[in-house]
Amino acid sequence: MVAILFRYGVAISLVASVWTSSVVVAAPPAPAKPIYAWKFTGPVGGQPEPHHWFYDRGWDPNCPTYYSDGKESLHIAASRGATGGRALAICVRPYPGKPGAYISGRINTHIDPAGRMKYGFFEARIKVPGGLHQAGSGAWPAFWLLGTNFHKVGWPRCGEIDIMEYSGNRPQQITGTIHGPNGVGAGGVYLLTKGHRFWKRYHTFGCYWSPGSIRFECDGHIYATFTPLDQNRGGWVFNHPFYIILNLAEGGAYGGTTQATAKFPQTMLVDWIKVFPWKIHTPxxxxxxxxxxxxxxxxxxxxxxxxxxxxxxxxxxxxxxxxxxxxxxxxxxxxxxxxxxxxxxxxxxxxxxxxxxxxxxxxxxxxxxTLAAVQNPRMTAGFLKNARVVRAINVGGAAQGAFAADQDCLNATGKTKTPPVNMSQVPVDVPEKVFQSNRFGNFTYLLPSLKPHGRYVVELFFAENYWKVPGRRLFAVFINNRQVLNDFDICAAAGGPNRALERIFKVRADAKGHLVLRFVSQRDNALLDAIRILREK
Structure with missing residues (x-):
């Protein structure tokens, strides 16, 4: 399953598998109790409750479909996959005597005060039209919301939230779209994996609508999120009441061409609709x-x-x-x-x-x-008094003073940087220029030619030159497979960006006289500016 996002009619990104994607994510649990629920469990052949549902009669402006209030278009039907064995059936069929036209049903909750809602989680369980012997249909079922001020300001200024639209010509996908004053809007596409079709079973389609965002959900997975930034022409018009609409059209720009081989009637089955209250979450x-x-x-x-x-x-x-x-x-x-x-x-x-x-x-x-004044960790590390330098490396750069040019790195990306660095937290014999280059990513330094099992002190030098606030870069450090740092945040440890920092570790070389320094990214990239190895006397 994948998701595609589009804005103003143009596909802009393709997201990988629903199980691993950073965009298609598991939906949060809905509140325990809905504030409204419609279950179509009346007698077979009956119609939806008239005090809840208004029959919207007339021609559809976007396709050759006429909506009627007849039982042939809308009725309660037996359905094996429905929760209570019954569902609302909305049926489309050719319009008698009008070649190329169709007759179907559309209902809404506009007449019911309970059906005019602002914010919440809207969800329906629906089986879309289709089947092995019904290919070629331009069936266009929809579960959507329209602003209650439609008759005052018109469309699209009233706002429209299409929770689910489906075309019989594209049986692997559904879409969720918002429309504002710019008309064409922004939306997302949810695709089933190869071989699967939406018409084979019931699916749940939902929309999380809050003051600052609208998120579309299919079968418990959020596949698209939109905010006021996605309606940059005409403003965000989704902060007033909307009402629910269910309909089944045929053909048009979305449904596509209806082939001569298409079989009718095509039927959309609605098991239930639920609306849960919106409540802002406490962090x-x-x-x-x-x-x-x-x-x-x-x-x-x-x-x-x-x-x-x-x-x-x-x-x-x-x-x-x-x-x-x-x-x-x-x-x-x-x-x-x-x-x-x-x-x-x-x-x-x-x-x-x-x-x-x-x-x-x-x-x-x-x-x-809060802490006392920042102390230089080198000044408090007594074991350095009797140590001598055996190796110093300017990571990612050329030789600088006693620090040799970069060497012994197995794999990393190098970078040169130029901002001035505050040196108050590192020894005075460390040149500022070693902080003008670095290595970043996942990388390893293999330092050879040391005394087997010898005792050493490793100094690692860092400065955060990219992120301005803590929490953006986290990584771990291992020396000879022993973890010495975890979730290390240079910016947090140094007290801000562009501040030089050192960390000191007592270690032993391995049996071959090697020190292996491994840097593992945890958030963004691991980063290192310089290494110095000292041997205890």
Missing amino acids: TMSTPVALGAGKVLVKWNDSAFDQTGFVVQRSGSPAFSRIAETRKFTANTTDFVDRNLGIQQRWFYRVRATAGRDKSRWTKTVAIN
């Missing part, structure tokens, strides 16, 4: 990290994608009662660096998500103590 707070003197990294998780921003609150009181010390900050990502706090102070943080005028509950309060 989950992570443990803050003290970055250095007077700096704290606050992080949280939010996988719901229904927020438009976050508010971070800091206080000197766990009850957030000392107003003079309470501050609020706005963030658009899931981390925030709080600065200028002073040293050795205790602070409390909490976060809430926002979406338009809506806001979540506050997260659980977390506490953190």
Whole structure:
């Protein structure tokens, strides 16, 4: 199964298997109880409840289909695959006496106050038309939402959310699309793997609609997400009530050509429709990290994608009662660096998500103590006093002072950089120019010609020159297969970007006199600027 996203009618990206793709993901669980549910379990041959459903009669402006309220077009039918053994059948057939035209059914919830809704999770279980002996049909079933202000502002200014559209000429795919004032809109395509067809069984089609996003779902997998950035011509018109529409058309621009061999009637079966309430999710707070003197990294998780921003609150009181010390900050990502706090102070943080005028509950309060003044780890490492340098390498670059040109690297990508680097946290005998080049990715240094089983000190030097905030680059380091760093974040450890940093390790060479330094990316690329090997005397 794959997904394709398109904007304004043009395919822009192809995503791999539904099980591994970063775009096609498992949908979050729906709330336990729907606020509205329609189950078509009335007597066979009957029609949907008239106090819930309005029969939308007339010609379809986009295809040669006339919608009627007759039982031939809409009725309750026995269905072996339906939950209760019955489903709503919407049938399309040739229009008698009108060659090339068709007659079918369309209903909506506009007349029912409960059927005019703003935000939520909308889901239906539907079996689309088709079959081995019904190829060549341009059947066009749809489950969609239309703005209730349609009669005042017209289409497309009212907004349209097509939760599911299908064409009998493309039996492996369905689409989900939003239409705003620009008309053609933005959408995603969900494709089944080779040999599978949508008409073979019932499928669930859904839409998660919140103030800041619309996400389309098929069989429990989200395959497309759209935000106001995807409606850059005419604005985002999805913040007012919409109502539900079900219909089955034939032909037209989407349904395609109806072949002479097509068999009729074609039938769309609707098992049920459910609407769940929308509620902004409360993020989950992570443990803050003290970055250095007077700096704290606050992080949280939010996988719901229904927020438009976050508010971070800091206080000197766990009850957030000392107003003079309470501050609020706005963030658009899931981390925030709080600065200028002073040293050795205790602070409390909490976060809430926002979406338009809506806001979540506050997260659980977390506490953190800021650090004392940053210390140079070399000055506190007493074992260096009796060590001598046996190897120094300028990683990814030419010789600089006592650091030789890059050597002994098995595989990596090199890079030259030029921004000035703060050198206050590294020894004075390390030249700044070694931080003007690096290696990045997954790579290994094999350092030979050392004393077998000899005791050594490894100094690794780093500076973050790409990311401006912590949390963007994480990696692990192994020395002779022993892990010495995990989830290492240069920016967080150094207290910011473009700040030189060293890490020191006591190690033993292997039986061949080798030191093997392996760097493994965990988020973005592992990175290294220089290596120095010292031998204990």
